[in-house]
Amino acid sequence: MADISIKHLVKRFGKVEAVSDVSLQIADGEFLVLLGPSGCGKSTILRVVAGLEDADAGEIVIGGRLINFIDPVRRNVAMVFQNYALYPHMSVYKNIAFPLQIAKQSKEEVGLAVGRAAAMLGLENLLQRLPGELSGGQRQRVALARAIVRAPQAFLMDEPLSNLDAQLRIQTRLELIQLHQRLGITTIYVTHDQIEAMTMGDRIAVLSEGVLQQIGTPQEVYRRPANVFVATFLGAPPMNLIGGELEWVEFGWRFRGDNIDVPLSADVTSPPEDGNPADMRQVKLGLRPEHLRIGPPGETGGIAGQVQFLEPVGSDLFLTVEAAGTLLQVRTDPDSPLQPGENVSLLFDPWRAQVFGPDGQNLRRDTAPVESAAALAPAAAS
Amino acid sequence: MMSTVSAEKAWDELTLSEAEYRRAGARYRQRRSLRAYLFLLPYFIPFIAFLLVPALWSIWLSFNRGGILDPAKYVGLENWRSIASDTELTGAIQNTAVYAVEAILLVFTLAIVLALLLNRYRKGSNIFKLALYVPLLAPAVLVGLIWQFLTNFDFGFINLALDAMGFDRLNILGSGRLALLTIVLAEVWRGLGFWTLYFLASLQNVPEELLDAARVDGARGVQRFRRVTIPLLRPMLLFAVVIAIIANFQVFDTVYVLTQGGPYESTSTMVWFIWKRLFQFQETGQGYAAAVVLLAIILALTAISFRVLGARRKRRA
Ligand SMILES: Nc1ncnc2c1ncn2[C@@H]1O[C@H](COP(=O)(O)OP(=O)(O)OP(=O)(O)O)[C@@H](O)[C@H]1O
Ligand SMILES: [Mg+2]
Numbered sequence: 001m002a003d004i005s006i007k008h009l010v011k012r013f014g015k016v017e018a019v020s021d022v023s024l025q026i027a028d029g030e031f032l033v034l035l036g037p038s039g040c041g042k043s044t045i046l047r048v049v050a051g052l053e054d055a056d057a058g059e060i061v062i063g064g065r066l067i068n069f070i071d072p073v074r075r076n077v078a079m080v081f082q083n084y085a086l087y088p089h090m091s092v093y094k095n096i097a098f099p100l101q102i103a104k105q106s107k108e109e110v111g112l113a114v115g116r117a118a119a120m121l122g123l124e125n126l127l128q129r130l131p132g133e134l135s136g137g138q139r140q141r142v143a144l145a146r147a148i149v150r151a152p153q154a155f156l157m158d159e160p161l162s163n164l165d166a167q168l169r170i171q172t173r174l175e176l177i178q179l180h181q182r183l184g185i186t187t188i189y190v191t192h193d194q195i196e197a198m199t200m201g202d203r204i205a206v207l208s209e210g211v212l213q214q215i216g217t218p219q220e221v222y223r224r225p226a227n228v229f230v231a232t233f234l235g236a237p238p239m240n241l242i243g244g245e246l247e248w249v250e251f252g253w254r255f256r257g258d259n260i261d262v263p264l265s266a267d268v269t270s271p272p273e274d275g276n277p278a279d280m281r282q283v284k285l286g287l288r289p290e291h292l293r294i295g296p297p298g299e300t301g302g303i304a305g306q307v308q309f310l311e312p313v314g315s316d317l318f319l320t321v322e323a324a325g326t327l328l329q330v331r332t333d334p335d336s337p338l339q340p341g342e343n344v345s346l347l348f349d350p351w352r353a354q355v356f357g358p359d360g361q362n363l364r365r366d367t368a369p370v371e372s373a374a375a376l377a378p379a380a381a382s
Numbered sequence: 383m384m385s386t387v388s389a390e391k392a393w394d395e396l397t398l399s400e401a402e403y404r405r406a407g408a409r410y411r412q413r414r415s416l417r418a419y420l421f422l423l424p425y426f427i428p429f430i431a432f433l434l435v436p437a438l439w440s441i442w443l444s445f446n447r448g449g450i451l452d453p454a455k456y457v458g459l460e461n462w463r464s465i466a467s468d469t470e471l472t473g474a475i476q477n478t479a480v481y482a483v484e485a486i487l488l489v490f491t492l493a494i495v496l497a498l499l500l501n502r503y504r505k506g507s508n509i510f511k512l513a514l515y516v517p518l519l520a521p522a523v524l525v526g527l528i529w530q531f532l533t534n535f536d537f538g539f540i541n542l543a544l545d546a547m548g549f550d551r552l553n554i555l556g557s558g559r560l561a562l563l564t565i566v567l568a569e570v571w572r573g574l575g576f577w578t579l580y581f582l583a584s585l586q587n588v589p590e591e592l593l594d595a596a597r598v599d600g601a602r603g604v605q606r607f608r609r610v611t612i613p614l615l616r617p618m619l620l621f622a623v624v625i626a627i628i629a630n631f632q633v634f635d636t637v638y639v640l641t642q643g644g645p646y647e648s649t650s651t652m653v654w655f656i657w658k659r660l661f662q663f664q665e666t667g668q669g670y671a672a673a674v675v676l677l678a679i680i681l682a683l684t685a686i687s688f689r690v691l692g693a694r695r696k697r698r699a
Contacts, residue, residue: 005393005394007394023394054407057403058396059396059398059403066398068406068407068410069406069410
């Protein structure tokens with residue numbers, strides 16, 4: 001067991017910079033989720049940590065030991081590969097047993113450990129099959145079993161649940177959380193599934209195009225997105241953004257835009273020192289769909305709008321409302337009697353609103369979790 | 383950036399200076415490649431002793447007279463001048479080229495077709511594989527003798543068959559074109575088993591799911607073969623072409639047994655030419671010069687093969 005520090009990691013493939021100056025500190029026993037869209041460099045980071053790719057710059061420290069120049073064989077990490085990488089010539093049993101046999105464990109120990117891993121992932125009936133005779137989800141579970149069958153310094157998991165059906169995914173997710181609680185092994189877990197990220201991670205690191213955007217607990221990242229990218233990447237549907245300007249009026253901020261003039265709480269950003277700075281002219285107001293409430297038209301402090309579409313998804317009803325010169329998503333009660341064409345006003349608690357500056361960064365000062373320097377988006381730094 | 387971390391050293395501060403990092407990285411990569419070189423060493427020693435040194439020695443001897451039994455005497459470009467104007471050598475180069483193109487094209491075509499059939503119809507295929515492979519086990523001289531019997535004017539199987547069907551007998555090894563063709567056929571017959579198994583193994587390495595995908599994408603048999611199988615076989619094909627060029631440009635034993643380069647030098651190949659200069663005419667210098675020419679031709683053809691068939695850019699999976 002060990003903590004992992006990734007310091008100013010850079011990895012290039014020819015001209016493509018897959019990872020740009022990413023720094024992450026992962027505490028001993030922490031479960032860190034790497035979240036980001038396809039191609040943002042998540043797998044590359046894992047492969048560098050595992051030693052399968054050489055870093056172009058930056059250091060990887062595991063348990064206080066600089067491992068950049070240590071052979072992958074001796075790094076003692078277990079990895080679940082995105083494309084499974086099962087040994088096609090070995091049965092499921094042998095695949096799972098492989099790391100233990102390499103470590104020269106006794107036959108009984110191996111059998112016991114394989115049995116436990118297989119039971120946890122529901123593979124008991126498949127042990128004698130070859131990988132070629134399994135479905136995608138079954139293969140993925142074998143890959144997972146092969147990783148968790150031993151207790152390495154760290155787990156590196158590259159979208160280990162992406163191919164499981166919804167039910168199995170929830171179940172395996174829980175199993176993994178329990179496993180992590182039981183063993184407490186430091187884990188870097190890659191996913192682009194937000195639910196997984198939110199439910200599993202002690203902290204989430206959000207990446208875009210090789211650049212770390214934000215790192216924090218799921219709540220922090222969700223409630224106080226560091227920039228427009230994080231705000232719109234997390235949440236389904238994503239945070240609504242409304243263009244306009246910010247103005248300091250009588251000890252408080254107001255947001256003004258197309259058909260919108262609302263008060264915000266004083267802490268969306270620091271008060272101006274003298275007059276209204278120019279960079280408050282082009283800001284974006286961010287409001288989550290679930291933070292918008294529907295009120296009767298003409299309500300004071302509300303945003304006037306007209307309902308366009310309804311999207312019932314069972315537990316919720318998502319409304320598309322034309323307001324403030326754009327289309328806003330609103331989450332509401334599925335039993336709401338609203339119909340398209342109806343005029344409404346949208347209300348929200350001012351303290352829930354986020355405001356993003358012209359550079360896309362959140363203007364709120366406390367966006368970054370204080371304990372971690374890595375929280376600052378490198379895009380803004382240097 | 384953050385005020386809280388300024389008090390003590392920031393955790394993300396690098397421990398190695400840029401120079402140290404570069405040095406450690408270089409050492410790490412060196413260790414990895416050193417291991418590779420160690421494994422290559424047992425190969426390099428005989429390579430240097432038995433290939434590189436003799437090759438360089440031959441180049442040196444091509445500027446000398448003698449050198450095998452009697453001491454070498456430097457004669458400058460004399461050997462090169464005499465082989466340059468020797469029509470037997472130009473003829474031998476031409477014969478070798480014609481032979482190699484015919485033999486390689488024929489044996490590869492047949493081998494790929496057979497491999498495709500064997501790959502498709504697995505039942506009883508082992509018997510065929512065995513039958514195809516047996517000629518390779520026979521020594522080249524024996525193969526030559528077999529073909530001599532087949533093509534003999536008086537009692538050869540081919541002429542007996544022609545006779546029986548009412549055709550005129552053919553003096554096969556006595557006419558230049560047919561004699562060269564006989565050498566082609568003998569070598570093809572000998573190599574067919576090996577190349578069939580080689581291409582069969584290559585075909586079985588093509589992932590079935592890619593062919594499945596091509597099937598679903600609407601590619602018919604020939605299209606699948608041309609657009610999926612062949613590109614995937616490229617590296618194997620490159621190896622096959624290079625090996626076949628090297629082997630066939632050195633064709634010798636069948637020539638020796640069947641025709642002795644005749645009639646009228648019409649089946650004289652490069653190695654036959656070299657052999658004659660070295661061991662029959664005592665013109666060792668000319669033999670070495672011709673050997674250097676052969677080496678240059680083979681190297682050039684190998685380079686061209688790599689150019690045409692080689693991987694564009696290596697990509698990791
Ligand atoms: N071997 C390689 N050669 C060249 N470019 C590469 C290579 N591997 C990855 N890349 C590029 O590096 C970037 C990051 O790739 P990576 O596989 O880390 O993405 P990812 O975040 O894991 O995406 P996904 O969620 O789709 O798996 C991509 O732009 C990709 O095209
Ligand atoms: Mg990936």
